[in-house]
Amino acid sequence: MEKPIPIEVIYCPICTFPIEYCEYSETFNECKKWLAINHPEAYPDLAEDFAKIRNGETIPEEEKKPASKPKKVRIAEKKQIVVSVLKRGSTKNITKVEGLKEFGINLKDTAKLFRKTFASGCAVVEESIEIQGELVDEIIEKILSEFPSVKEDDIMISDTHKTKKVNKGQKK
Numbered sequence: 001m002e003k004p005i006p007i008e009v010i011y012c013p014i015c016t017f018p019i020e021y022c023e024y025s026e027t028f029n030e031c032k033k034w035l036a037i038n039h040p041e042a043y044p045d046l047a048e049d050f051a052k053i054r055n056g057e058t059i060p061e062e063e064k065k066p067a068s069k070p071k072k073v074r075i076a077e078k079k080q081i082v083v084s085v086l087k088r089g090s091t092k093n094i095t096k097v098e099g100l101k102e103f104g105i106n107l108k109d110t111a112k113l114f115r116k117t118f119a120s121g122c123a124v125v126e127e128s129i130e131i132q133g134e135l136v137d138e139i140i141e142k143i144l145s146e147f148p149s150v151k152e153d154d155i156m157i158s159d160t161h162k163t164k165k166v167n168k169g170q171k172k
């Protein structure tokens with residue numbers, strides 16, 4: 001016959017709860033200091049903290065669960081046509097149109113169309129079309145009239161290329 005093992009309830013002098021309930025008390029940070037010395041075995045998860053306490057190190061106060069930080073939500077990139085003007089030299093401007101491909105627009109055909117419409121040099125460069133001259137408004141108008149799938153909201157005018165200084169702080 002086995003003898004029942006008497007369960008000894010140990011009360012915490014800090015919060016007055018049985019030690020296994022300390023963590024639910026409001027004074028748990030204080031309890032820890034007592035537990036660290038008297039009953040570290042009650043909270044095996046806190047062994048590290050207890051060791052620190054015994055070494056006289058201060059441990060960070062039990063943090064109140066911080067309001068969850070707003071996650072940086074990456075907004076799914078909206079397909080967009082970006083029209084920008086590139087400065088080439090002091091007088092030569094090039095209008096660059098990016099993003100047409102995402103609207104299912106054939107770049108080669110469109111370049112041809114622009115060439116005809118604006119009587120201007122026009123080339124497909126990578127995924128964009130570059131037209132000689134500053135033709136932002138004209139191009140936007142042309143895109144809107146030519147491609148009904150493109151709405152005005154889909155087109156953005158960017159002047160980042162324009163303001164970018166090329167020779168600034170060259171890296172070596």
Ligand SMILES: [Zn+2]
Pocket residue numbers: 012013014015016017019021022023025027028031
């Ligand atoms: Zn306690």
